[in-house]
Each structure stands twice: as C-alpha cells, then as structure tokens.
Amino acid sequence: MTGLYIHSASAFIGKAHADEKLLKEELRKYTPDNFRRVNRFILLALIGARQCIHDHSIAGDTAVYLTTEYGNLSNTVTVLDEIYTAHSLPKPFSFINTMSNTAAFYLAQNLGIRGRSLTVSSQNLSFQRGIDLLMTDWSACSVTSALIGGVDVSSLSEAGGDDRNARGWQMVDGSGWFYVRTERKGACGVFRENRSFQDGATCRKWIRDRKEPFEDLVAFGPSIGEKEAAEWRTALPTTDEFDYLGQYGYCGSAAACGIGMFVKRFRGRSLLHIDRNQLGNYAVIEVEVF
Amino acid sequence: MKKGAFVTGKAMICSIGETPKEIVEAVRDQRIRMAHLSFPLAGLPYTRPYYLIMRNEEDRPENRSDGYFSKILFSTAAAAVNEAELSDDELKETHLFFGSTSMDVPVFEGNHRKTSASVSEIFLRSSNGYGKIASAVMERLGIRGCNYTFTTACTSSANAFLYAASMIGQGRIERALVIGYDLFNNLGFYGFEGLKSIAVTTYRPFDRHRDGLILGEACGAVVLEGRNRVASDFRFLGGANLCDIYSVTSHDEEGTTVAETMNRALARAGIDPGAIRAIKAHATGTENNDRTECAAMRLTFGKNLPPVTCVKPFIGHTVGACGVCELILFTESLKAGFIPSTPGFRDKDEECNLTPLMENEETGEGVFMLNYFGFGGNCTTLILSNKRGEE
Amino acid sequence: MKGSVDQRLKTDLKRLIVEECDLTIDTDEIGDDDLLFGSDSRLGLDSIDALQISIAVQNKYGQLITDSKQLRKVMRSINTFADFIQPE
Numbered sequence: 001m002t003g004l005y006i007h008s009a010s011a012f013i014g015k016a017h018a019d020e021k022l023l024k025e026e027l028r029k030y031t032p033d034n035f036r037r038v039n040r041f042i043l044l045a046l047i048g049a050r051q052c053i054h055d056h057s058i059a060g061d062t063a064v065y066l067t068t069e070y071g072n073l074s075n076t077v078t079v080l081d082e083i084y085t086a087h088s089l090p091k092p093f094s095f096i097n098t099m100s101n102t103a104a105f106y107l108a109q110n111l112g113i114r115g116r117s118l119t120v121s122s123q124n125l126s127f128q129r130g131i132d133l134l135m136t137d138w139s140a141c142s143v144t145s146a147l148i149g150g151v152d153v154s155s156l157s158e159a160g161g162d163d164r165n166a167r168g169w170q171m172v173d174g175s176g177w178f179y180v181r182t183e184r185k186g187a188c189g190v191f192r193e194n195r196s197f198q199d200g201a202t203c204r205k206w207i208r209d210r211k212e213p214f215e216d217l218v219a220f221g222p223s224i225g226e227k228e229a230a231e232w233r234t235a236l237p238t239t240d241e242f243d244y245l246g247q248y249g250y251c252g253s254a255a256a257c258g259i260g261m262f263v264k265r266f267r268g269r270s271l272l273h274i275d276r277n278q279l280g281n282y283a284v285i286e287v288e289v290f
Numbered sequence: 291m292k293k294g295a296f297v298t299g300k301a302m303i304c305s306i307g308e309t310p311k312e313i314v315e316a317v318r319d320q321r322i323r324m325a326h327l328s329f330p331l332a333g334l335p336y337t338r339p340y341y342l343i344m345r346n347e348e349d350r351p352e353n354r355s356d357g358y359f360s361k362i363l364f365s366t367a368a369a370a371v372n373e374a375e376l377s378d379d380e381l382k383e384t385h386l387f388f389g390s391t392s393m394d395v396p397v398f399e400g401n402h403r404k405t406s407a408s409v410s411e412i413f414l415r416s417s418n419g420y421g422k423i424a425s426a427v428m429e430r431l432g433i434r435g436c437n438y439t440f441t442t443a444c445t446s447s448a449n450a451f452l453y454a455a456s457m458i459g460q461g462r463i464e465r466a467l468v469i470g471y472d473l474f475n476n477l478g479f480y481g482f483e484g485l486k487s488i489a490v491t492t493y494r495p496f497d498r499h500r501d502g503l504i505l506g507e508a509c510g511a512v513v514l515e516g517r518n519r520v521a522s523d524f525r526f527l528g529g530a531n532l533c534d535i536y537s538v539t540s541h542d543e544e545g546t547t548v549a550e551t552m553n554r555a556l557a558r559a560g561i562d563p564g565a566i567r568a569i570k571a572h573a574t575g576t577e578n579n580d581r582t583e584c585a586a587m588r589l590t591f592g593k594n595l596p597p598v599t600c601v602k603p604f605i606g607h608t609v610g611a612c613g614v615c616e617l618i619l620f621t622e623s624l625k626a627g628f629i630p631s632t633p634g635f636r637d638k639d640e641e642c643n644l645t646p647l648m649e650n651e652e653t654g655e656g657v658f659m660l661n662y663f664g665f666g667g668n669c670t671t672l673i674l675s676n677k678r679g680e681e
Numbered sequence: 682m683k684g685s686v687d688q689r690l691k692t693d694l695k696r697l698i699v700e701e702c703d704l705t706i707d708t709d710e711i712g713d714d715d716l717l718f719g720s721d722s723r724l725g726l727d728s729i730d731a732l733q734i735s736i737a738v739q740n741k742y743g744q745l746i747t748d749s750k751q752l753r754k755v756m757r758s759i760n761t762f763a764d765f766i767q768p769e
Contacts, residue, residue, distance in 0.1 A: 036703040037538070037729075064533070069419040071441060076395065076477065080409040083480050084402065088740050089332050091701070092732045095481035096665060099391060099443040100420065102538055105666035109535040114547060117533035117668055118449060121439040123421030129438050136456050142530070142558070198434045252419060279428055281436065336747070484736055485729075486749045539729060 002135055002194055004180045005187035006287075010052035011260035013248050014044065014173035016154035016163065023047060030054070033110055037093040040173070041072050045103040045151045046110060048175025052260075053111065056179060058145065063115035063137065064104045065148040067130035069252030071100035071119065074153055103151065116143060124223045124277035126150060127176075127256040128285060131194040138182065149177035150256025167226075170249035176260030189263050192270070193286035200228075203274070203282035204235060214270055215286060217242045219262070221255050221275025232274065242271060255285075263289050295455035295526040297674075299374025299513035301366045302618045304605040305341035305506055309369075310622045317604050317623050318650060320633045324504070324606075327351075329480060338488045341506030341606030342474060351474055354400050363423070363471055364430050366509045370467065371431065374513035378432065380465060384513075385435035387454040387468045388424040389447025391610035396475040427469065435463065441610075444572075444664030445531070446470070447510075448613025452670060454514050455526035466514045470614030473507045478609060485539075487576055493603040495573035495632065496580050496646050498639040503574045506606015510615035524621045527657065527673045528558030534667035540578040541663060545586030548669050552590040552659065555671035559657070566596045566673075567656030568629045570620045571646065572663045573600035574607055579663060584642040596659075598646045603634040613662055613670070620660060621674060629653050684763030685713070691763050701737045702730045713759045731756055742766050 014023065023043040027035070030050035035043070045066060075097045079090040096102060101119040108117055116137060122129035127150040137143035154171045164170055181187070197203035207213070219242040220229045233239050244258030251257070255275060262271050270288040277283075301309070305323050306316035316322075325342040328334070343349050348358060371381060394417070402409040424437040440450045447470030454466035472478075482488050482505060489502040518525070532554070534547035541548055556563060571583055587595055601616050608615050623630045632646040657675040684690050695708035698717070704724065716722035718731060726734075731753060735746045744766055746752050755765040 034705055069421065070417070071420055073413075073417055073419070077410040077413055079477055079481065080395075080398070080413060083331050083476055084409045086740070087331055087333060089329070089334075089484035089736050090477070090481045091736050092485050092729050093703070095477075095484055096539060096729070098477065098481065099665045100441040101443055101664075101666035101668060104442075105533065105535070105538050105668075108533045108667070109538075112535070114533055114535060116531045117442070117666065118531070119441045119666075121420035121441060122437050123419060123425045125436075126421065129436060132436065132457075132462075133438065133453055136453060136460060136462065139460050139462075140456060140558075142554075196436050277425070279425060279434075281434070334745075485732055486747075486752075 002191045003138060003182060004134065004191040005182065005184050006178050006189040006191065006263055007181050007187050008052050008054060008056055008179040009177065009260045009263035010048050011176040011257040011264065012044065012048040012051055013257060016171045016173060031110055035106065038106060039072065039075050039097055041074065041151065041153050042097065042103040042106055044153065044173050044175040045107055045149070048149055048151060048177045049107050049147055052147065052177035052179050058111060058113060058179065060113055061115040061145065062113040063143045063146040064108050064117045065130045065134050065146060066104040066119045067126040067150045067253065067256065068119065068121055069126050069152050071121065072097050074155060125275060125281065125283050127253060128194060128275070128283035131191065135194065144182045146180050147177060148180060149175060150253030151175045152252030154251050165250055169245050172249035172251050174251035174253050174257040176253060176257035178260065187290065189287060189289040191285065192288050193284060195284045197282040199280050200276065200282055203284060207236070213237055215272040216240055216269055217266065217271045219244060219258055219271055219273045221273065222250055223276045224274060259285065259287055262287060293459055293461055293516045295458040295514050295516065296518040296523040297512050297621065298515045298519040298523055299370040300511065300618045301369030301373065302508065302510035302615055303343060303362060303366055304508035304608065304615060305343055306604060308345065310618055313619055314622045314626050317619060317630050318626065318628065320631065322604060322633060327479065329483065331476065332480060338483060339491065339504050340474065340479065341504065343507055356397055356400065359397050359473060362473065362509050363427065367427055367431060367467060367469055367511045370511035370513050374515065374519060376513065381432060382434045384433050384465045384467050385463050386424050386428055386433055386437040387440070387450035387466055388427070388437065388471070389440040389450035389469070389610050389613055390423065390471045391443055391446060392472050392475045392478055393420055394423055395477050396473045399475055433467065442664060442668045443666050444609050444612060445662045445668040445670040446610035446613060448662035448670040448672060449531060451613055451617065452529040452531060452672060455529065458514055458516050464516055467511060468514060468614055469511045470611035471509045472609045472611040473509065479505060489575060492634050493575055494634040495575040495600040495602060496584065496639060496642050496644055497635050498637040500575045500580060502576055503607045506608045508605055508608040508611045508615040510611060510618045512614055512618065521678050522625055522676060524674045524676050527561065527675050528555055529670065529672040530554035530558060531670045534669055536667065539665055541582040541667065543578065543582050543585060545582050545589055548582055548586035548663065549589035551669040551671045552586065552661065555673050559673040561657060563591045564594060565657050566659045567653060568597045568599065568658055570616060570658065570660040571598050571600050572661045573602055575602065580642050583661065584644045597629055597651055598644060599630050600632040600646050601630055603632060617660055624653060624658065624676065627652060682767065683769055684767035685760040687763060687767060690767055691759050694759055694762055697737055697741065698734060701733050702726060711759060715758060717756055717758060718753065738766065
C-alpha cells in the first residue's frame with residue numbers, strides 16, 4: 001500500500017494539432033488568468049491539472065510532479081529553427097520554454113502553491129517513475145499533498161504527425177492528473193501499488209504470488225505489444241480489460257491519462273496497469289476507486 | 291530506518307581537467323581556461339567567453355561527432371563506477387539518476403553539419419524524448435535498475451542527486467549512479483545571449499561589477515551507496531527542493547523561498563545553521579540570482595554566515611550538469627584540505643554585501659551546504675558531511 | 682522622417698509588440714507616449730519582453746541593441762522606440 005490517496009483525477013484528451021486558441025479557451029473555464037509566453041505543452045499541463053483540482057481547495061505547500069516523455073521538445077525544435085534557419089538569436093520566450101520545467105512552474109504559480117517542483121522523464125515509464133519519486137517524499141513526510149500528472153503533445157509522440165500510429169491508435173494530446181494526499185478522508189481512490197521489476201518473469205511471479213489479488217480490470221500500457229498482451233491475458237486471473245489506448249488514443253503520457261480516465265469512470269472498481277520499457281524493465285500500478 | 295548515502299565513486303570532465311585530481315589541482319592554483327566563441331549563425335559582430343573542454347583537435351566544437359558525445363558520457367560514468375569498484379552484479383542492481391538541460395541537442399546540432407536536413411528535421415525524426423540518454427547509459431553499462439531523468443533546468447542533476455540519496459537513505463534502493471551532463475550547444479549559447487545574460491569578459495559572482503554568467507560544459511558522475519568504501523567518503527545528510535513562484539526566470543529578491551529551502555534542508559539533516567562549515571553558493575553572477583541568494587543566506591544564517599565560495603568562475607555555469615559537477619569540484623577540494631577561492635571577485639557589492647572566499651581556506655572535516663537554483667523557480671539545497679565516526 | 686512622426690512605423694511597432702509579447706489588447710489601445718515597461722505602465726511589460734522585442738526588431742529592422750540599459754531607454758514609449766529605429 002502506498003498511502004497515496006487520490007482526491008481527484010482528470011484526463012484531458014485533446015485533438016492532435018488543435019488550434020492553441022481552443023486550448024486557451026478551454027483553460028479559461030478553470031482560471032481567469034491570462035497566460036502569455038506559454039506553448040501547447042504548458043497549456044495542456046495547465047488544463048489537465050486545473051480540471052483535476054476543479055473546486056478542491058489545495059494546501060499551499062502542495063508539490064508538483066510533472067512526468068513527460070517529450071515535454072517541451074517541440075519548443076526546442078522552434079528554437080533550433082530560429083538559430084539554424086532564421087539565423088537569429090532565439091527569442092527569449094521560446095528559449096526559456098526549452099527548460100522543460102516551466103510548465104510545472106506556471107502551474108504552481110497559477111495555483112499559488114510553493115511545494116516541491118519536479119519534472120521527470122523515463123523512457124516509456126515516465127509516470128510510474130514520477131510516482132516512485134513522490135513515494136520517496138511521501139515516506140520522508142516532506143510532502144503530504146501533491147499534484148502528479150503526465151503530459152505530452154501528440155506531434156512529438158511519434159514523428160510524422162499521422163492521425164493514427166502503426167498500432168491504429170488515434171494520436172492525441174494528453175494531460176492526466178491526480179491530486180493526492182496522505183489522508184484517506186474525502187478520497188475517491190488510492191494507488192495501492194507502484195512496483196518496478198527488472199524483467200517480465202519477476203513481474204509475472206509477483207502478480208501470481210500476491211495473496212489477495214483484487215482487481216477486476218486490467219490495462220496494458222503502450223509498450224506491451226499485441227502478442228505479449230495475449231500472453232498476459234492467459235496468465236492473469238482477470239481478463240476484463242480497460243483498453244484506454246483504443247478508446248481514447250495515444251500520446252507519450254497515455255498511461256497517466258488512461259489511469260486518470262479509469263478513476264473518473266469506474267467507481268467501485270480496481271485496475272491493474274502493466275507496462276514496460278524498451279530495456280525490459282516492467283512497472284505495475286494498482287489503483288482502486290472507492 | 292534512515293541509512294546514510296555515501297559518495298563512493300566520482301568522475302568528471304570539464305574545461306580544467308578530465309579527472310577530479312586534475313580539476314582540484316587547477317582549482318587550488320586558480321588555473322582557468324576559457325574560449326571566446328562567436329555567433330556565426332546569427333552574424334553577430336562580437337564573441338562571448340565559454341568554458342570549453344579543449345584537450346585536442348577532437349574537442350573543437352566543429353569536429354565533434356555522435357561518438358564524441360557518447361564517449362564523454364560513457365567514459366565518465368564508467369570511471370565513477372570503477373572508482374567505486376562496483377562488481378558486475380552490483381552494477382546490474384544500480385539505479386540511474388540523470389540530470390541535463392540540453393540532453394542530446396549537441397548530437398543533433400553535430401549531425402546537422404553532415405547532412406542537408408535542417409536541425410529541426412533531424413531532431414523531429416530521431417528524438418526519442420528526454421529519457422533516451424539515460425536508457426543509453428543503462429544499456430552501455432549493463433545497469434538493470436530504474437532510471438530517472440530530471441529536467442528541472444539548472445537544478446536538474448542536483449535534484450537527481452537529492453532523490454538518489456533520499457531513496458538510498460530510505461532503503462528503497464541500495465545504490466545509484468547520478469550523472470550531470472551538459473555539453474556545448476548553440477541552443478544554450480545563443481539562447482543565453484538572447485537573454486543578454488552572458489558576461490562580456492570575466493566571471494565575477496557577487497561582485498559589484500558582475501555582468502552575467504559564463505556558460506561551461508561538463509559531465510560528472512557519482513556513485514552513491516548505503517555504506518562508505520573509505521572513511522573519507524562524503525555522506526549526504528539531507529536536502530530540500532521548493533518552487534519559488536515569483537517569476538519563471540528569477541527568484542524573489544527578498545530570498546524567502548530560497549531561505550526556506552535552506553532551512554528545510556538543515557532540518558532534514560538535523561543540524562543547526564551554526565554547524566555549517568562552508569557554503570557552495572549557486573552564484574550565477576546575474577543581478578537577480580546573486581542578490582536573492584545573498585539575501586537568503588542572510589535570512590538563514592543571520593550574522594554568523596560561514597565562509598561562502600562560488601565555483602562557477604572555475605568551470606563556468608554548466609547548467610543542468612552543475613548539480614553533480616560542482617558537488618564533485620567542491621567536495622574533492624575539501625578532501626584535498628581546502629575550501630576553494632572565488633576567482634574574479636574584486637569589489638564587494640553593497641546590495642549583496644557579501645565577500646566570498648578570495649583565497650583558498652584550509653579546512654578539515656565538516657558539514658557543508660550546497661545551493662542550486664534554476665529557471666522555473668526551482669531551488670535545491672544539499673547538505674553533505676565528511677566528518678568521520680558518524681557513519 | 683523621424684520615427685515618432687511616422688504613423689505607419691509606429692503602427693508596425695505596436696503590432697510587433699502585441700504579437701511578440703502575446704498581448705490580448707488591440708494595437709490602437711497603445712498610446713504613442715504610454716510607458717511600455719514597469720508596474721506604472723498599463724502594459725506592464727518586463728525585461729524578458731524587452732529582450733523578446735529587441736530580437737524581433739533586430740530581425741526586422743536590423744537594429745542591434747546589445748546593452749540592456751540602453752534597451753530600456755530606447756523602449757520607454759512607442760515614440761522613443763520609433764525615433765531609435767528611424768532617427769531621421
């Protein structure tokens with residue numbers, strides 16, 4: 001048990017390449033602040049997190065853990081173009097936003113929170129690794145209230161910018177967030193487990209050996225291929241599946257969005273989320289919705 | 291139970307050396323090497339200084355290839371692992387904590403010279419996200435643990451160190467390899483010039499005549515373990531990270547959040563401000579940073595401010611790599627018996643009202659504070675000790 | 682013609698400022714003598730805006746401003762800015 005009680009969750013799924021003006025309009029539903037100097041990635045982070053907070057009042061020392069595969073890399077492209085194609089010094093707004101933690105900053109500033117602020121990535125398992133870091137702070141009692149989310153823009157999630165990727169998933173912009181606290185009172189769910197394994201065999205053994213498997217839904221992350229998913233289906237006690245990738249689409253932060261969607265949609269149920277990275281490390285998240 | 295986290299291996303390359311020993315000797319003698327680079331792509335009629343690695347022809351920015359960047363990264367990581375004498379099995383169980391701002395941008399810029407494709411085309415085609423370099427290090431060294439890439443601007447590798455040490459302290463992991471990596475790239479060099487942040491000739495943090503930062507490149511790696519290998523290994527006592535929401539590019543000059551970060555780090559380390567023997571300041575040499583940092587140190591330490599040193603004038607501001615690289619430079623100097631001086635400092639600034647060490651100061655064992663700040667309001671403080679008999 | 686009497690140049694500069702600084706006002710809401718920077722000004726632009734504008738100006742008009750103090754002086758108002766770009 002992680003003790004990470006979910007008090008609210010969100011999953012903003014946006015159309016790939018949608019006009020940024022529409023994103024600004026969406027954001028205006030949640031905050032009157034006018035954001036200058038922001039880009040698509042920052043807007044997505046703000047929308048997802050503000051949707052998650054909604055009408056919750058949050059503690060001033062709430063920490064922010066922003067996980068992302070590609071973060072502000074689209075901005076890095078803009079700046080490289082300014083230097084190499086336009087032969088100019090980069091414009092400050094764009095350059096500053098190549099520092100990928102500016103999204104976490106604007107979020108903290110907008111919410112008036114002054115806790116820890118991290119932006120972290122880990123190829124294919126960014127959200128899971130973000131929870132690792134959050135749990136470290138949780139155990140040390142240096143954080144008791146946090147916003148953790150996964151945000152990615154569609155265009156860099158897979159080069160080419162096609163509407164659908166090779167596996168047929170719709171390419172989307174995604175921003176999935178969780179407001180977590182140490183106290184159970186008022187919570188709508190809990191992250192029961194967040195475990196990492198060096199390989200698939202150890203992961204399977206752990207799942208098999210659990211004394212009280214309880215989840216009634218399973219979800220496979222984007223890195224689990226069709227063939228492997230089929231193997232898992234035969235190995236798992238439950239076969240009911242939450243196919244968030246098929247239903248909502250894919251971006252680098254699909255896992256955070258999928259789990260956010262689960263918390264919003266499946267009251268009284270629980271989910272086992274399995275994913276891996278290209279090095280063969282596995283990560284399992286168990287979520288229970290009250 | 292809270293365990294210690296000890297720095298048992300380290301390696302580093304920067305403008306003044308390619309081993310910690312070489313670097314410490316250069317620091318002791320104030321031997322600094324700076325290049326003056328122009329902005330040919332933007333056609334600007336002037337140069338700006340940069341702390342460039344300049345050992346041979348291969349190091350010249352225009353000669354650098356893909357292999358060059360990975361060689362620096364992998365050889366530094368491997369040297370740290372070797373110094374800690376990790377066995378293959380130990381290495382396999384290690385977890386990787388990586389901090390950088392430029393990531394693989396230098397590689398894309400280098401490839402651009404060899405093809406007709408634009409940098410952004412190359413970048414879009416082959417970028418695999420921020421986590422890619424950490425994965426490459428894992429594969430190369432045979433590490434099978436988890437990997438974490440921190441992208442919090444100039445505090446990136448300081449935060450990587452903070453979390454690695456905290457996880458070891460909590461017994462979550464046994465061992466970590468922490469890397470700070472930022473090599474020369476036009477994106478950063480032109481970008482900071484666009485912000486008019488680069489000093490014209492000399493690095494002078496805290497000085498009345500300071501006129502900005504001077505960038506540098508470096509790669510540093512440390513191995514952190516739950517036990518020391520030799521008695522002189524530095525131990526992590528505590529640290530903290532907070533976000534100053536004053537502005538995306540600068541901190542509140544009252545220094546409140548910065549001071550709060552220092553205070554929280556002291557509390558986590560379980561020590562009073564009076565126990566700090568010396569402070570390694572972040573000291574970027576910009577107007578705002580230096581004023582803020584001095585105000586914050588005064589809020590935390592009052593009239594009893596311990597000696598303060600600014601190490602950026604030796605190796606430049608190595609941006610995301612500065613967390614690990616300045617930690618190595620500072621702690622290795624301490625092990626060699628001295629707190630480094632601050633070259634370039636001449637005249638006290640009335641607003642900062644702080645004179646950093648102008649000569650090396652002899653020191654024995656002690657507890658030390660290291661401060662790091664960055665864009666996005668990020669503030670990180672680390673507290674390390676080499677006092678014996680406390681492990 | 683001095684920049685401050687060149688209405689077209691001044692309109693172009695206002696448009697450039699609105700675009701570069703991502704402002705939500707119309708160009709004609711900026712008065713020719715309005716302070717552009719600082720808490721006393723209605724626009725409330727800051728030093729990063731000034732740098733953003735200076736690079737845009739450099740790209741568009743070829744005028745290089747390397748000193749940040751000069752930058753602030755030049756960009757006091759639309760009139761001072763226009764005179765800098767077009768002194769006569």
